[in-house]
Amino acid sequence: MKQARLVPDRSDIIWKDYSSDGLTKTVIKAFREEIWNYYHQEGREFPFRSPRHYRVPYRVVISEIMLQQTQATRVQGKYLEFLKRFPDFKSIERATHAEILEAWKGLGYNRRALALKKIARMILHDHGGQVPSEIDELEEFPWIGPNTAASISTFAFNLPNVFIETNIRTVYLHFFFKDEKEVMDAEILPLVKQTLDTSNPREWYYALMDYGVFLKKRYKNKIAKRGKQYKRAAPFTGSSRQARGKILRLVLQEPRSLDEITKHLGDEKPDNVASIINDMIKEGFLSRDGKMYSIKDS
DNA sequence: GTCCAGTTAG
DNA sequence: CTAACCGGAC
Numbered sequence: 608m609k610q611a612r613l614v615p616d617r618s619d620i621i622w623k624d625y626s627s628d629g630l631t632k633t634v635i636k637a638f639r640e641e642i643w644n645y646y647h648q649e650g651r652e653f654p655f656r657s658p659r660h661y662r663v664p665y666r667v668v669i670s671e672i673m674l675q676q677t678q679a680t681r682v683q684g685k686y687l688e689f690l691k692r693f694p695d696f697k698s699i700e701r702a703t704h705a706e707i708l709e710a711w712k713g714l715g716y717n718r719r720a721l722a723l724k725k726i727a728r729m730i731l732h733d734h735g736g737q738v739p740s741e742i743d744e745l746e747e748f749p750w751i752g753p754n755t756a757a758s759i760s761t762f763a764f765n766l767p768n769v770f771i772e773t774n775i776r777t778v779y780l781h782f783f784f785k786d787e788k789e790v791m792d793a794e795i796l797p798l799v800k801q802t803l804d805t806s807n808p809r810e811w812y813y814a815l816m817d818y819g820v821f822l823k824k825r826y827k828n829k830i831a832k833r834g835k836q837y838k839r840a841a842p843f844t845g846s847s848r849q850a851r852g853k854i855l856r857l858v859l860q861e862p863r864s865l866d867e868i869t870k871h872l873g874d875e876k877p878d879n880v881a882s883i884i885n886d887m888i889k890e891g892f893l894s895r896d897g898k899m900y901s902i903k904d905s
Numbered sequence: 906g907t908c909c910a911g912t913t914a915g
Numbered sequence: 916c917t918a919a920c921c922g923g924a925c
Contacts, residue, residue: 670910671910672911673910674909674910674911675909675910675911675912676908676909676910676911676912676920676921677909677910677911677921677922677923678908678909678910678923678924679909679910680909680924681909681922681923681924682909682910712922713921713922713923714921714922714923715920715921715922715923716911716912716920716921716922717920717921718912718913718920718921719911719912719920719921722912749912749913750911750912750913751912752911752912752913753911753912754910754911754912755910755911755912758910762910772910772911773908773909773910773911774909774910775910812910816910819910823908828907828908831908838917838918839907839908840907840908840909841918841919841920842906842907843906843921843922844906846919846920846921847919847920848919848920848921848922849921849922851920851921852921852922855921
């Protein structure tokens with residue numbers, strides 16, 4: 608166990624607490640108070656945080672998948688629109704990929720939209736229409752990894768799971784790993800576990816994430832960079848990612864030929880366009896019918 | 906240019 | 916282990 612040092616930002620008091628096998632009760636208490644205080648004063652509100660929404664596991668699944676690598680403020684509007692169009696798993700299962708992708712437009716990471724269809728099928732056919740509450744089961748679904756599985760289990764069922772995402776990581780780096788670099792999640796997780804307020808895990812994690820956002824604003828995201836697994840995003844302009852996005856939007860409008868697509872991507876090499884399209888076919892986005900490419904049926 | 910309630914394939 | 920994935924916002 609590393610040295611623990613607690614330095615609240617909203618107080619002049621500085622606690623130092625070193626211990627051999629975990630945080631002391633005093634530190635845990637002080638830390639929780641700091642997080643809860645902030646949350647009760649400055650906590651963010653989102654549609655998916657209201658009881659109307661978190662009480663419906665389907666909605667938690669949708670929101671958590673949308674929230675992967677996509678800012679919460681940007682998700683909230685799209686989320687509500689999406690729910691109007693697709694209110695439950697059945698409506699997703701009945702929809703075509705093109706319809707789901709259309710509603711997904713603007714969120715990015717479109718593979719997530721394709722995964723939703725598979726998830727809906729699995730829930731309806733293999734789980735009697737119910738979203739499992741256990742992490743192990745949730746991880747069986749496509750595009751639901753450890754973090755999203757724990758998030759769904761926590762937010763939909765209020766279970767005391769231990770998990771880390773970017774804002775939570777920032778909070779623990781800030782309080783307990785001051786001046787340290789290359790900190791692994793494996794070092795942070797025990798602290799998340801020890802400090803977890805099991806009386807209300809759902810809201811505790813809301814509070815943690817809000818505190819993380821607050822820290823990132825205050826320190827211009829210098830803290831997160833001390834995480835071992837922190838990775839800078841690759842430039843977007845001129846990337847194949849950008850090209851893929853354009854191609855998907857073009858084909859979403861109507862079936863297109865290779866020539867047509869290439870023409871619309873003027874700054875992209877034709878060979879490159881062809882290769883990207885091949886990738887997108889492999890990944891299940893596109894299908895080819897003669898000369899024309901369209902969104903693959905599902 | 907930087908980042909985001911991450912996951913997956915290689 | 917790393918690279919790729921999408922696109923809007925600041």
